[in-house]
Amino acid sequence: MSEENRRYALAERPEGLINDDTFTLETGPVPEIGEGEALVRVKWISIDPTNRTWIGEEPTYLPPVQIGETMRALGLGEVVASNNDNFPVGALVNGLTGWTDYTVISDANPLMVVPDSAKSAPPATLLGMLGMTGCTAYFGMLEIGEPKEGETVVVSAAAGAVGTVAGQLAKLKGARVVGIAGGPEKCAWIVDELGFDAAVDYKADDWRQQLKDATPDGIDVDFENVGGEIMEAVFARLNIGARVALCGLISGYNDDTRPVDPRVFARLLIHRVKLQGFIILDYYARFGEAIAQLSGWVAEGRLKSEQTVVEGFENLPNALNMLFKGENKGKLVVKIAD
Ligand SMILES: NC(=O)c1ccc[n+]([C@@H]2O[C@H](COP(=O)([O-])OP(=O)(O)OC[C@H]3O[C@@H](n4cnc5c(N)ncnc54)[C@H](OP(=O)(O)O)[C@@H]3O)[C@@H](O)[C@H]2O)c1
Structure with a gap:
């Protein structure tokens, strides 16, 4: 050649x-x-x-x-x-x-x-919704987050690859879904196009207040993609029996100094929160199952990629x-x- x-x-x-x-x-x-x-x-x-x-x-x-x-x-x-x-x-x-x-x-x-x-x-x-990305959202949201009808689910990095799918999956399960994303355009897009119930623009000065307003009944599921201050603010609103699917901590990936534990860590104890980190490679043997289900929902128009x-x-x-x-x-x- x-x-x-x-x-x-x-x-x-x-x-x-x-x-x-x-x-x-x-x-x-x-x-x-x-x-x-x-x-x-x-x-x-x-x-x-x-x-x-x-x-x-x-x-x-x-x-x-x-x-x-x-x-x-x-x-x-x-x-x-x-x-x-x-x-x-x-x-x-x-x-x-x-x-x-x-x-x-x-x-x-x-x-x-x-x-x-x-x-x-x-x-x-094939690399996104029907690949590693979609499978991450699928197993993280459905098997670790386990959203139930009427519960409040928060997804960070909500306009990204995993976040867009994770939020839509929680909607399919009947939850109220709040996405956290950077900037008004992305925030409007996840609500208007992807069907999220509300969005929080973490780049706005009042983002903490936006998070409170968007989650008046507290938070039952945190699909955590970001870490740092955003995760801490979400943890501070977790309800009794909440679940955290700890998927990623992107806010720290360019930072060699190790972040300190969230100052609200005691809330996880007091509110009996279940937090599970996961690495999608561990689910590799079950990718076929997830991809079949995700393709079905895409074909029915219930998931947008x-x-x-x-x-x-x-x-x-x-x-x-x-x-x-x-x-x-x-x-x-x-x-x-x-
Ligand atoms: N556990 C696993 O097996 C697994 C597998 C795949 C992905 N992940 C994790 O899932 C997360 C999302 O991955 P992805 O592939 O879907 O990427 P992505 O969300 O498509 O892209 C990253 C997004 O993160 C946001 N972001 C970047 N820096 C940020 C910061 N400092 N604070 C807040 N938001 C920030 C940006 O959106 P904005 O414009 O909204 O800021 C950016 O578009 C990552 O943490 C990744 O490591 C984990």
């Missing part, structure tokens, strides 16, 4: 937002495949807040990306050469591709083959920063090839 392969390698661990020195763009030959291997042309890359945690010093639920390694990321691609019947040429595959044009897979290092029934969905949907698409391989580093500046609505993906 005459084409070249580009990859972004981690050059240094950033402090704060990633910058021009964080990655190096390297170009080399397209990898050759051996026995039992297949070559994937990566076409779409999922941009996730956790990408930032993977390039820090500290291990998370996965080891840190090492200096010189290709940046780890989820993506979607097509098998273009194969010595493995499990990955035939033309198959669409989804999983950890990394920030690279081409990657080599095998039975020991597989990607999931997208079933024919799902192949017609837009790529951003939104995406922000950035074009071009060279825009990958900047796309990651977009998440921390609130420059995405719904799922953020980068298209790197047709």
Whole structure:
């Protein structure tokens, strides 16, 4: 193959937002495949807040990306050469591709083959609503949050990939849903387009009062995506028997200093709150179940999926920063090839 392969390698661990020195763009030959291997042309890359945690010093639920390694990321691609019947040429595959044009897979290092029934969905949907993102909202909201009819559910980062789905799922269960998002445009959008009952603009000076006004009966479920001051204000309004699905703490991902515990932590004890952190990889064996249910609700028009698409391989580093500046609505993906 005459084409070249580009990859972004981690050059240094950033402090704060990633910058021009964080990655190096390297170009080399397209990898050759051996026995039992297949070559994937990566076409779409999922941009996730956790990408930032993977390039820090500290291990998370996965080891840190090492200096010189290709940046780890989820993506979607097509098998273009194969010595493995499990990955035939033309198959669409989804999983950890990394920030690279081409990657080599095998039975020991597989990607999931997208079933024919799902192949017609837009790529951003396969990485979003019908991928890891939708599954995170599904298991976090329905199995940990367990919203019931009439309860008040709060979702932070509500206009983002996971938050948009989590809020809509709570609405499907008959709850009153309040989303927390940055800016009047996003707040109006989650109410008018996604059917949230109310929104709190955490960038407004009076956001604490907005939260009180939007949750007059307290809060029964917190789908927590943000942490920090926003989480603390939500915790302070948790009702007896409330549940917290601790999904993410994005407000701290660019900050190496460890946040102190919420000052209202005693409320969790006094109000017998159940808080459960979760990592979606633990539910991998049940993705099929979630995706079948989510696709059904999408087909019935009961769930809407939104995406922000950035074009071009060279825009990958900047796309990651977009998440921390609130420059995405719904799922953020980068298209790197047709
Ligand atoms: N536990 C798991 O397995 C799992 C899986 C997937 C995702 N997650 C977590 O879920 C959360 C959402 O992920 P996502 O993929 O859906 O990303 P996303 O919500 O699409 O994008 C991040 C959004 O977070 C908001 N944000 C960024 N910095 C913030 C800050 N300092 N304070 C308040 N809001 C801030 C921004 O929206 P605004 O414009 O509203 O500020 C931004 O659009 C993240 O914490 C992520 O780590 C966890």
